[in-house]
Amino acid sequence: MSVPAATAPTTTAPGPSMPSSRKPSTVLLWLARLKPDTFTLLLVGTVVLASFLPAKGGMIGVANGATDVAVFLLFFLYGARLSREAVIGGLTQWRLHLLVTLCTFALFPLVGLALKPLVNLDILTPDLYLGVLFLCTLPSTVQSSIAFTSIAGGNVAAAICSASASNLLGMVITPLLVGLLLAKAGGGFSADALTSVFVQLLLPFVLGQLLRSRIGDWVARNKKVLGPVDRASILLVVYGAFSHAVNEGIWHQLDLASLLKVVLVDGGLLALILVLTTVISRRFHLSRADEIAVVFCGSKKSLVSGIPMANVLFAGHAVGMIVLPLMLFHQIQLMVCAVLARRYASNHPPGYVAAE
Template sequence: MTRFLPDKFILSLLATVALASFLPATGEMAVIVGWASNIAIGLLFFLHGARLSREAVIGGLRQPKLHGAVLASTFLLFPMLGFGLQAAFPHLLAPQLWTGVLFVCTLSSTVQSSIAFTSIARGNVPAAVCAATASNLLGILITPLLVGLLLHKSGSAGGLDSALNIVVQLLLPFVAGQLLRSWIGGWAARHNKILGLVDRGSILLAVYSAFGAAVVEGIWHLFPLPQLGELVLVNAILLGLVLAITTFGSRLLGFARADEIVVVFCGSKKSLAAGIPMATVLFGASTVGVVLLPIMIFHQMQLMVCAVLARRYAAARSAITNAVPVAAE
């Protein structure tokens, strides 16, 4: 049953949301927390740049068909499905929550969980590393463009200011980390656990800042419990559709089983670690807390579902392997 429980980071996020709900930063303290959040986000992407090897970046160019399928699922299939669900059921969710759902659809894939689940399922791990890496790198540029395209009419985001904020707060720190990797890459690798705490701390600070502002605006009075249940349903439908399409689509494209696993797990994930900093840059303080609700729910949902799916892939692979000697006899 432990695989169905929230992981420690999700529990930390929930605790941060609770803290922001009861003790939100206001006045001058809100300004200070906002600046601290921006600095922490810049540090987060700087450390990502410092730890990511150039070999992994270049590796994304290999197996173009496989990586193309993952990127198409991440940046084409997801937005199409999200936009289609909104068009089919426009009144199921409040407009702010639909904005959050569409934002989920624009995000890049995860790195750690995509690779971990691919490994558990006995898939092509090197290809998963390259696919997840390429998705995250491209997401820095593609996500703001998709947000502007999908949400431009509602005025939620987009424009030159958003692009400039992405470059200054996310892309430049990442590039700086890459440029300094020769000097600090070894140190970052040796202190990976400590830097992981810095990563999580940066995200938690951003969540506290965003939800604190949303609480001041009355977020918990805007959405009753049934509305949150409907949000869970929309996320479940979205995840189920993507998993089904990536599974059967990869088979139609003739991928080997190991590569199918990469498409399924890398193509169905959405990164909470990238989503929270992106949201704080792209959306206003009064709306960012609401926008973050769908990605927090989707993130936990994808972990639970993919944990079960990865074990089924592994069990099927073991059954085939064990059956081969018997068939030969």
């Protein structure tokens, strides 16, 4: 998934002769950075489409079959693209990778469990809390974590290794965490769901890895052609999930106030994790470049992995409601980290050179 244009580093600046009235205001520049990326707009459009034209009757079976094929293809291509060398090559920086892994699969879930009282306080519904808890179990993003680390002047090589390893581990750890946390939170979870994850997600990923020596170069050469396949697969899963949710009356259960509460909870969750990853990095006396990698890799959650996993793990449940916190968190993390990356980049000490 590509990072929005708002995250690209600024390469030009107004010349000294430009009249002050022609210079964009600080407020306008700040708002430009918060502009939603194209993929987010497509997600919103898909939700709107499913809200007005949900799959019904015989189309439900067609949509479910197409979704299964799309998810299989998505994880097959991901397996074919993921470089094992990138993960193996970074194992020497074990402290950094251990911190990212612990933040992703231990710190986040613990914070998610601590948010359980929000249900009793009527801030989150049980399904929305389940969605927040689910996003806390997901692996980190890959593309955006690396891009923001690069913009901020961090350890890009370490970010590549950590983000890739996080997604690889998430294939196994996320389903196990979901089962464990749902039991703690009083939710239901079946062993069949774990089996479905391994068959529908892990199997195509492994097949992609096994065939990488044969098709890896072809996949790399056709990145621009295959890129839309990722997005189309996610959009198809979102359409199917929200079609089911609309048929079950999601918009009668979710009002604007509830939606705003989810945004505030997601924003607070991200802010807390960003502070904690920064503090932990400094307590471990990591270099500035490594701190940046930990902050950006350890605070992200992958929409690309999360929505297909939710579709498999929570089959028969209100999947649309469960993935809603993740979809909102996705956009919030992009906007906040775009600003944070620029702040890191503008505060480099004299003579600083980013690690590659």
